[in-house]
Structures are given as structure tokens and as C-alpha cells.
Amino acid sequence: MTSLRNLGPSGLQVFPLCLGGNVFGWTADEDRSFAVLDAYAAAGGNFVDTADSYSHWAPGNEGGESETVIGKWLAARGNRSDIVVATKVGALPGYKGLSAPTIKAAAEESLRRLGTDRIDLYYTHFDDETVPVEEIITALDQLVKEGKVREIAASNISPERLRASLEFSDREGLARYVALQPHYNLVSRDTYEGELQKTAAHAGLAAVPYFALASGFLTGKYRPGTVVESARAGKAAGYLESERGQRVLAALDTVARERDAEIATVALAWLASRPTVAAPIASARTVEQLPALLAVADLRLTDQELATLTEASA
Numbered sequence: 001m002t003s004l005r006n007l008g009p010s011g012l013q014v015f016p017l018c019l020g021g022n023v024f025g026w027t028a029d030e031d032r033s034f035a036v037l038d039a040y041a042a043a044g045g046n047f048v049d050t051a052d053s054y055s056h057w058a059p060g061n062e063g064g065e066s067e068t069v070i071g072k073w074l075a076a077r078g079n080r081s082d083i084v085v086a087t088k089v090g091a092l093p094g095y096k097g098l099s100a101p102t103i104k105a106a107a108e109e110s111l112r113r114l115g116t117d118r119i120d121l122y123y124t125h126f127d128d129e130t131v132p133v134e135e136i137i138t139a140l141d142q143l144v145k146e147g148k149v150r151e152i153a154a155s156n157i158s159p160e161r162l163r164a165s166l167e168f169s170d171r172e173g174l175a176r177y178v179a180l181q182p183h184y185n186l187v188s189r190d191t192y193e194g195e196l197q198k199t200a201a202h203a204g205l206a207a208v209p210y211f212a213l214a215s216g217f218l219t220g221k222y223r224p225g226t227v228v229e230s231a232r233a234g235k236a237a238g239y240l241e242s243e244r245g246q247r248v249l250a251a252l253d254t255v256a257r258e259r260d261a262e263i264a265t266v267a268l269a270w271l272a273s274r275p276t277v278a279a280p281i282a283s284a285r286t287v288e289q290l291p292a293l294l295a296v297a298d299l300r301l302t303d304q305e306l307a308t309l310t311e312a313s314a
Contacts, residue, residue, distance in 0.1 A: 021283070123152075262292035
């Protein structure tokens, strides 16, 4: 049984791979989503990430589809108390931004779709710099006081705004961010490393990186001359054209061969080893894609292997 990790200073304990819910109700229909969720839970997984805005961009969708699928699954399986449910506020059309009324109204809608009385981890999806951090934190704190949210977190925020938020929470004794969801992976390190990572480390925050596999590029399925059928193929294929992308793939190939592991597992294991990281996020459209992701829980790379990958990705 894989041991769970503490999520920063919170009381939440999470599996070392967070299952991304962006595909539920988008590229994975309800039956397929249930199958992926079942397989993840059967392997000991307990940490599911979604957002109210998933997947409003898909034709015929209006947002909230992912939360609805997860809510139906939790109800069907009767396992709500076993799962750490993370969702986000601020990016759904009609509920955009982080004003106090928006946060309050969006949280009620998320609770309804998820069919639950509480959200375990509630992220601000994108910072809204038109709203003072004092207003945002006070609104989030109110949800915690009402028992509707257990812990709060931030995504896509500047180091300055993160520090200001934490300082306000500490000064006023209000709910305080416990986690950060940065864009971070082997081919995108400057999106987290540096000031943001230092701020998180100093405050004891856990990082739960998104785009952990760079839209599928770090699974190794994108190679010169190959065509991949995927909604995200364009973005992933772009990495192939960069020198760094090619260096990282070569290093991943080497380590994966030596360890008899999938390339995706090695890429996630590198990320999981980085300072502050508690659990990378990765999504699976099918049950077949899941084993390579779940295997990160048991793969410990050597210092030499980590150094090879870190060097290639510099």
C-alpha cells in the first residue's frame, strides 16, 4: 500500500499522484470517467482535481461537466469520505474573477454539482488582481468557517500576491493557503522555480503541479514523424521542435530503459522528487493510460538519474 503524503501544513493526506479531472465530461464520457476513477481508487488513489470551468470550452458544454461526473461517481460508490476532492473558482464564464460574491456563489454551485456538503481543497484558479487579497482571503475564510471548504489553495498567482495573501491570513488569523498549483514539468521549469517556489517553501506550502506531463509530450508518444490523435496534440508537438524538448526526451528514454519503466512514470517521478512537490497532477482518458501514472507512487529515481534529467531540462 502506497503511503500517503501530507499536503503542506493541512490535515489532508494525499496519494502521490493527483488524478486530473479535466477530461471527465470532455474527452472521456461518463462511463469511461467512472472506469478511470474506479481504477484509480482501487490502486489506493484518493486525490481528485477538478474545476468549475471544466470543460466549458468543448462544443455543447457550459462548464461544470467534470464536477458533475465526479459528483455522480462519489454518490454511486458511496466513498465521499475516502476521497480528497479539489476544485477551483474564478475561470467559469458567468462566475469569472474572485470578488467575494463570485466566490460565494461559485462555491455553492460546485457543492451542488459535486453532490457534497464540503470541498476538501478549494483553489483560486487564476488570481484576479482587480480584487484586493484581503477580500479574497476573507471570502474563502468565510467558506471555511461555514464548513463548506476544509482547506484553501492558490493557482496561477504571482509570488508578490501569494506573499501578501499569506501575510494577511497570518495577521488576521484567517484561513491560510496550504497548497499551490503551479504549471511545472521537465520542459517548463521557470514557470515555478525561482521566486514562486521559494515563497512556497518558506511558507511550508505543498505544490501540486499541473501540466505535469506537458500536455502528453512527456509520455514519449510524440516523436519526429509521428501523428497522435489527441485534443492536445498541437501543444505537445511544439515541444519536439525545441532543443530542450529533444534533450529531455533522450534523457527520459535512457532512464526509462535502465529502470524498465514507462517514460511518463519517469517524468512524474522527477517532478515528485522536486522541493515542495506533494503530488503531480496527471489525467487519464482511458483505464489503459492509468498504470504508467500510478507507478510514480513506487518509483524512486537515484540521485544520478535525477541529475541526468535535471541537466537535460536546464
